[in-house]
Amino acid sequence: MSRDEIFDHLETMWSERDPMPEGLVERMQALVAAEVTMALTDLDYELMMLIERSADLAGTRGGAGTGTGTAYTLRFGTGDLDLLVRAGGRNGGGTTRLDGWVVPPAELTVRATRLAGSGADTPAEQSWEVEVDAQGRFELTDLPAGLYRLWLTPHAADAKPFGTPAFEI
Amino acid sequence: MGQDADQHDPAEDDRPTQVWTDAAAAFGRWLDGDQGGLDDLVATMTPVLWHVVRAYRLSPDSAEDVVQSTWLALVRRRDAIEDALAVGGWLTTTARREAWRVCQKSDRTIPVEDDEFDVRMPSQRSAETDAVAHDERDRLWAAVETLNERCQRLLRIVAFEHRPDYSQVAVALDMPVGSIGPTRSRCLAKLRVVLEDTAFHDHPDSATTSDERGPR
Numbered sequence: 548m549s550r551d552e553i554f555d556h557l558e559t560m561w562s563e564r565d566p567m568p569e570g571l572v573e574r575m576q577a578l579v580a581a582e583v584t585m586a587l588t589d590l591d592y593e594l595m596m597l598i599e600r601s602a603d604l605a606g607t608r609g610g611a612g613t614g615t616g617t618a619y620t621l622r623f624g625t626g627d628l629d630l631l632v633r634a635g636g637r638n639g640g641g642t643t644r645l646d647g648w649v650v651p652p653a654e655l656t657v658r659a660t661r662l663a664g665s666g667a668d669t670p671a672e673q674s675w676e677v678e679v680d681a682q683g684r685f686e687l688t689d690l691p692a693g694l695y696r697l698w699l700t701p702h703a704a705d706a707k708p709f710g711t712p713a714f715e716i
Numbered sequence: 717m718g719q720d721a722d723q724h725d726p727a728e729d730d731r732p733t734q735v736w737t738d739a740a741a742a743f744g745r746w747l748d749g750d751q752g753g754l755d756d757l758v759a760t761m762t763p764v765l766w767h768v769v770r771a772y773r774l775s776p777d778s779a780e781d782v783v784q785s786t787w788l789a790l791v792r793r794r795d796a797i798e799d800a801l802a803v804g805g806w807l808t809t810t811a812r813r814e815a816w817r818v819c820q821k822s823d824r825t826i827p828v829e830d831d832e833f834d835v836r837m838p839s840q841r842s843a844e845t846d847a848v849a850h851d852e853r854d855r856l857w858a859a860v861e862t863l864n865e866r867c868q869r870l871l872r873i874v875a876f877e878h879r880p881d882y883s884q885v886a887v888a889l890d891m892p893v894g895s896i897g898p899t900r901s902r903c904l905a906k907l908r909v910v911l912e913d914t915a916f917h918d919h920p921d922s923a924t925t926s927d928e929r930g931p932r
Contacts, residue, residue, distance in 0.1 A: 548911070550904065557860070557875040558767075560853045567766045568776060575758045575787050582791040583754065594788060597781045712784050 577664040577694055578713050581672060592698070592710040595623035595630060623697075623711045628653070630699065630709075634716050643716045645687040647697070652683030654702040661693040662713060690716055733878050735760060736804040743803040747794070758787065761804060764876050765811045771872035772815040773865070782818060786811040808877050812885070859910040866891075867903035874900060 548556070599622040623630040628649065635644040649655060661673045679685045679699075695716050700708040738760045745753025765786055769779045789810050790803075797806050860868055873885060886893035 548908075553856075553904065553907065554871075554875045556853060556856050557871055560856055560860075561767055561770075561872055561875065562763070563853065564857060565767070565770055567763055568780060571766065571780065571783070572759050572762045574780075575762050575783065576755050578784060579754055579758055579787050579791055580751070582788055583751070586791055594785065596785070597778070600777045712781055712788070 573664075574694055574713065574715070577662045580664065581660070581662045581696070584672075590708070592708045593625055595625050595628070595709050595711045597712055597714075598622045598624045598629075621711075621714060625709060628699070628709060630697070630711065632697070632711075632714075634714075640689075642689045642691050645690055645716065647679075647685045647687075649679050649683040649685075649699065652681060653679065655679040656700045656702070657685050657687075658698040658700070659687055659690065660696050660698065661691070662696065692716055735764060735878070736801070739804040739807075740801045743797075744800040747800065757803070761807050762787075764804070765807060767876040768808050768811050768873055769815045771869040772812075772819045773869075774815060774818060778818055779815075782811060782814045785814055805877075812873070855911065855914055856907075859907055859914065862910050863903060863906055866899070867906065870896070870900055871903055871907070 600619065602617055602619045618633060618635045621632045621634070623632070628651075631648040631650070633646045635646070645659070647657065655678075657677050657679060659675045659677075663670060663672045675687050675690065677685045677687055693716060694713050696713050697711045698708050699710075700706075739757055742753045742756035742760060746757060747753075762783060765783045766779065769782045770776075772779075774782065786807055790797075790807060797803055860871070863871070870885075882893055882896045885891075886896050891899065
């Protein structure tokens with residue numbers, strides 16, 4: 548095999564043995580479309596990083612975990628703020644409960660946006676809003692399946708909002 | 717060894733670079749106001765980014781997160797890309813840096829060998845009778861598994877990026893830039909030795925042409 552043939556074979560081999568997760572391209576397309584729309588409104592925000600992800604039951608793989616009804620926990624962080632999110636199993640109506648905990652507790656408004664195109668019935672973006680309580684906790688009880696981002700806006704007028712990466716519910 | 721000469725000579729890399737051309741065209745369309753261009757760019761480059769990031773042995777979830785933050789960075793910093801032709805390299809470089817950062821920060825990376833893949837050592841040559849492409853890749857897979865982690869990472873990055881910028885790869889692999897070319901040659905040479913050890917007797921091409929081409 549020539550050098551180029553080896554690299555061609557390697558490329559094919561890895562594509563077969565470790566393929567992209569299903570739907571990754573579609574998720575990234577929904578993500579960038581929403582980000583472009585937001586960039587137009589000139590909203591500046593600080594991106595939180597996914598620090599940890601764990602499924603409450605063994606044997607599920609998070610990224611493709613929709614439809615399993617399995618609860619999982621995500622931890623996001625920036626230098627100043629930690630956000631713990633637990634997405635529960637399905638409610639009766641096919642929606643999901645999401646519990647959040649902000650550390651340290653702060654006066655924040657939380658907005659959950661369900662990205663357009665992230666589910667069969669999502670031609671447009673939807674959003675839900677809730678206040679963080681004095682202990683830093685919040686809950687969203689009725690979220691349909693989809694690709695979500697959370698936005699944490701401090702009440703202080705000059706503070707930048709925080710945004711999580713997108714995650715699937 | 718010491719073949720630094722093969723480092724930045726694009727002419728010596730003959731593999732098709734259609735992916736870069738497609739990416740540049742799609743990016744250009746987006747800059748011209750066509751949102752479909754961005755969709756096409758994402759469709760073209762996401763598979764490349766996936767493999768580049770997975771070369772760092774991040775878990776699937778962490779890898780997806782790095783791919784995601786790479787795309788968010790593109791939307792936020794598109795003005796920083798002065799030449800549309802450079803968009804593919806900008807994306808892979810951003811992804812590699814972020815993957816390396818995540819890799820360094822956590823010791824929670826999951827070893828790929830045991831969890832994700834069916835490992836096979838190259839000891840079953842007698843059982844192999846056919847030279848069809850699928851078996852070739854089984855053999856290649858087994859051979860790659862015998863290489864050290866750094867070699868596997870470098871080969872995977874080079875395989876998917878086709879023509880990576882070695883100064884950026886050096887940063888992302890924590891290696892001196894001058895050692896990338898020789899290391900790649902060494903990794904490739906080791907791979908060939910293992911492959912030749914397991915080569916089929918009715919498939920002479922696989923062993924004879926390898927050394928005349930020089931480092932990739």
